[in-house]
Amino acid sequence: MEYISGKKELRRLVAARKKQVEPAERRSRSVPVMQRLMALPEFKRARNVLFYWSLPDEVTTHETVQYCASLGKNVFLPVVEGERLLIRGFSGMDSLVPGESYSIPEPVDGALQADILDMDLVVVPGVAFDRNGGRMGRGKGYYDRLFADAAGCFGGGPYKVGVCFDFQIVDSVPREPHDMLMDAVVFESGTEIIRNENRVCGVFGIRYPVISGGMVWCSGWRLASAVSAAGGLGLIGAGSMKPGLLKEHISKCRAATDRPFGVNVPLMSPYATELMETVIEERVPAVFTSAGNPKLWTSRLKEAGIKVAHVVSSSRFAAKCAEAGVDAVVAEGFEAGGHNGKEETATMVLVPEVRSAVDLPLIAAGGIVSGSGMAAAFALGAEGVQLGTRFALSLESSAADSFKQLCIGLKEGDTMLALKKLSPTRLIRNDFYGKIEAAEAAGASREELQSLLGRGRARMGIFEGDLSEGELEIGQAVSLVRSLLPAGDIVRGIMEEYRKAVAGMQVL
Numbered sequence: 482m483e484y485i486s487g488k489k490e491l492r493r494l495v496a497a498r499k500k501q502v503e504p505a506e507r508r509s510r511s512v513p514v515m516q517r518l519m520a521l522p523e524f525k526r527a528r529n530v531l532f533y534w535s536l537p538d539e540v541t542t543h544e545t546v547q548y549c550a551s552l553g554k555n556v557f558l559p560v561v562e563g564e565r566l567l568i569r570g571f572s573g574m575d576s577l578v579p580g581e582s583y584s585i586p587e588p589v590d591g592a593l594q595a596d597i598l599d600m601d602l603v604v605v606p607g608v609a610f611d612r613n614g615g616r617m618g619r620g621k622g623y624y625d626r627l628f629a630d631a632a633g634c635f636g637g638g639p640y641k642v643g644v645c646f647d648f649q650i651v652d653s654v655p656r657e658p659h660d661m662l663m664d665a666v667v668f669e670s671g672t673e674i675i676r677n678e679n680r681v682c683g684v685f686g687i688r689y690p691v692i693s694g695g696m697v698w699c700s701g702w703r704l705a706s707a708v709s710a711a712g713g714l715g716l717i718g719a720g721s722m723k724p725g726l727l728k729e730h731i732s733k734c735r736a737a738t739d740r741p742f743g744v745n746v747p748l749m750s751p752y753a754t755e756l757m758e759t760v761i762e763e764r765v766p767a768v769f770t771s772a773g774n775p776k777l778w779t780s781r782l783k784e785a786g787i788k789v790a791h792v793v794s795s796s797r798f799a800a801k802c803a804e805a806g807v808d809a810v811v812a813e814g815f816e817a818g819g820h821n822g823k824e825e826t827a828t829m830v831l832v833p834e835v836r837s838a839v840d841l842p843l844i845a846a847g848g849i850v851s852g853s854g855m856a857a858a859f860a861l862g863a864e865g866v867q868l869g870t871r872f873a874l875s876l877e878s879s880a881a882d883s884f885k886q887l888c889i890g891l892k893e894g895d896t897m898l899a900l901k902k903l904s905p906t907r908l909i910r911n912d913f914y915g916k917i918e919a920a921e922a923a924g925a926s927r928e929e930l931q932s933l934l935g936r937g938r939a940r941m942g943i944f945e946g947d948l949s950e951g952e953l954e955i956g957q958a959v960s961l962v963r964s965l966l967p968a969g970d971i972v973r974g975i976m977e978e979y980r981k982a983v984a985g986m987q988v989l
């Protein structure tokens with residue numbers, strides 16, 4: 482990474498740049514392309530855009546950077562350096578003011594940095610670029626000229642200087658934006674946009690197929706909006722809410738992010754009908770239903786233009802989802818936190834079962850807390866992942882801090898599936914769990930278990946932090962979570978790990 486140092490140098494470069502390329506000439510080539518792009522929804526939605534046209538066409542570079550910066554997008558461009566073609570990222574195009582110092586101590590956009598650190602250098606067959614006369618592609622001066630170029634875009638007004646990053650070599654052109662964390666790829670012709678073909682991203686209009694599951698007492702608007710803002714899909718968990726409170730969370734989530742988010746409505750909630758009326762009235766982008774029959778609400782939600790996913794623990798129920806016309810299905814294995822399927826099918830078995838039962842966009846859940854877990858789920862046929870435990874232990878989760886602290890110290894085997902006669906629930910082994918275990922061993926009936934459980938125990942444990950008598954729901958993979966991070970970092974970290982896991986996988 483290099484920076485422009487000194488305003489004198491910058492001014493000189495800007496002046497030279499302006500002399501070199503007249504405004505009319507500058508506009509001549511790329512503006513029509515930009516106009517076409519502007520109309521495309523993929524482009525409007527995109528945050529990071531890779532322009533796959535060749536340099537040293539400074540005209541194109543100049544217009545591209547100017548245009549995208551004005552829309553708050555991060556720009557990636559191929560540039561020639563010696564014998565190599567690199568993809569470079571540019572961001573933060575308006576944070577510096579003329580006359581100030583131009584050194585940027587840290588990348589201006591942590592998100593961008595995380596996104597692209599793992600990106601590959603691309604060697605492009607057949608792209609015409611001028612290796613010898615490349616005005617933009619030579620040594621250290623390259624950066625200066627490039628920054629000056631960007632600065633020149635703002636015609637002397639407040640402008641920003643971008644930060645550059647380097648990448649490594651790969652031997653093929655990335656056709657899938659998903660492979661490179663791109664929302665869209667624009668080719669030299671300017672007409673071809675590669676869509677993100679991941680179906681889960683497509684259905685929900687998101688960038689990464691990473692979903693934070695609805696979780697009683699954990700997933701309010703703070704968590705949901707943080708996940709959505711980072712490019713995943715954050716769900717507000719309505720299971721612990723009355724309709725009025727849900728409405729409030731929806732409106733706060735909307736104020737916090739303009740990205741799509743969703744609401745999880747467990748159909749066993751005593752307020753299920755009113756909660757559904759609320760989400761329909763509010764026209765939330767997505768609803769994830771769970772713990773009930775997918776046929777109950779799917780058509781009404783879809784009539785209201787809401788995307789619907791349903792959580793299942795068996796392929797039999799996945800088939801019902803397909804009949805009900807849901808947009809996506811979540812296959813949640815028995816490792817998961819919260820309520821589980823009676824059949825205790827683990828994610829490793831459930832995902833391929835559901836994959837072969839239905840052709841719906843498939844989201845895997847249960848036991849996934851990392852990018853390698855995500856890669857494993859994808860290998861089994863999933864197209865997205867829903868994480869509960871990992872996000873319950875994020876900074877934005879509304880769970881009690883004492884609960885979070887307890888969780889990050891737990892070891893393998895510290896959670897058990899209990900209450901099988903009622904609704905199988907994965908719990909931390911605490912005093913309350915000990916009582917349930919003893920009652921179950923003594924053959925307690927449903928009624929006896931219900932009276933032992935009482936009401937409001939999940940709230941007492943997860944939200945209020947009664948670690949001894951509360952019902953402490955968390956997933957088996959809690960033993961793999963060792964720190965509490967911001968939810969956005971979790972989303973980005975998972976994508977980075979996913980990429981590394983796939984790239985590092987041994988091919989036999």
Ligand SMILES: Cc1cc2nc3c(=O)[nH]c(=O)nc-3n(C[C@H](O)[C@H](O)[C@H](O)COP(=O)(O)O)c2cc1C
Nearest residue numbers: 694695696697720771817818819847848869870956
């Ligand atoms: C504390 C907690 C509460 C949960 N509450 C709900 C809920 O209200 N509705 C629901 O559909 N799933 C609920 N879940 C399940 C999650 O949405 C998610 O599918 C599951 O946690 C994924 O497995 P994992 O915990 O291994 O990541 C809950 C999970 C946890 C950990």
